[in-house]
Amino acid sequence: MIMRTYIVLLGPPGAGKGTQAEVIAEKMALQHISSGAIFREHLHDQTELGKLAAQYMDRGELVPDDVTIAMIRDRLERPDCALGALLDGFPRTRSQAEALDGMLVELHGAVKAVPYIYVPEEILVERLAGRWTCRSQGHVFHDKYHPPKQPGICDEDGSELYQRDDDKAETVMRRIRVYLVQTKPLIAYYQEQGLLFQVDGTLSIDQVSASLLSYLGALEDHS
Numbered sequence: 001m002i003m004r005t006y007i008v009l010l011g012p013p014g015a016g017k018g019t020q021a022e023v024i025a026e027k028m029a030l031q032h033i034s035s036g037a038i039f040r041e042h043l044h045d046q047t048e049l050g051k052l053a054a055q056y057m058d059r060g061e062l063v064p065d066d067v068t069i070a071m072i073r074d075r076l077e078r079p080d081c082a083l084g085a086l087l088d089g090f091p092r093t094r095s096q097a098e099a100l101d102g103m104l105v106e107l108h109g110a111v112k113a114v115p116y117i118y119v120p121e122e123i124l125v126e127r128l129a130g131r132w133t134c135r136s137q138g139h140v141f142h143d144k145y146h147p148p149k150q151p152g153i154c155d156e157d158g159s160e161l162y163q164r165d166d167d168k169a170e171t172v173m174r175r176i177r178v179y180l181v182q183t184k185p186l187i188a189y190y191q192e193q194g195l196l197f198q199v200d201g202t203l204s205i206d207q208v209s210a211s212l213l214s215y216l217g218a219l220e221d222h223s
Helices: 017-027 035-045 048-058 065-076 094-106 121-129 169-192 205-222
Strands: 004-009 031-034 084-088 109-118 131-134 140-142 196-200
Touching: 004 017, 004 094, 017 031, 017 084, 017 109, 017 205, 031 035, 031 065, 035 048, 035 065, 048 065, 065 084, 065 094, 094 109, 094 169, 109 169, 109 205, 121 169, 169 196, 196 205
Parallel strands: 004 084, 004 109, 031 084, 109 196
Antiparallel strands: 131 140
């Protein structure tokens, strides 16, 4: 029986996790499983799990772990995950990680590696808080990385650029700090198992990809 390979990718908002998840999944022929996408699918399709999650979300409450884990299990049991998967956005807590380990044993697999894309907080804030969006078509610009030719005006359609609430510095800082606090026990959990691999997320996208793929490739060679 083929042992399935599961990779848990960690990284705070602004670390470039989504981009790297796509690269790793393609190179390693694994499905990229985003917890956010799974939630949206269940809510959109109004599945039993989706309806249950919506009840909590409508009350402004966190969706219980058992509902989230059931959604993840439903996705991992599909045929396209026969070789394993790259998990992005799950687990978020130590208890979820422990539940995942138990689930994967039943699916004849295990978490093989946990890459963590590390970026200092001040750089994360710079990356996220410099974004501006055009009111007309939603084109995105950045103060440093992709500035408009004329301040406050979209290059594409001439409409006004504005900053979404999610992109304002105080909101960005709060999101990052909440992530770091919540993820600290999770990082410790995977460190204890010798699965955590930290990557310097301040490098270029290609350099981060190369570091990740080199590490994961070496693991495959020794498996």
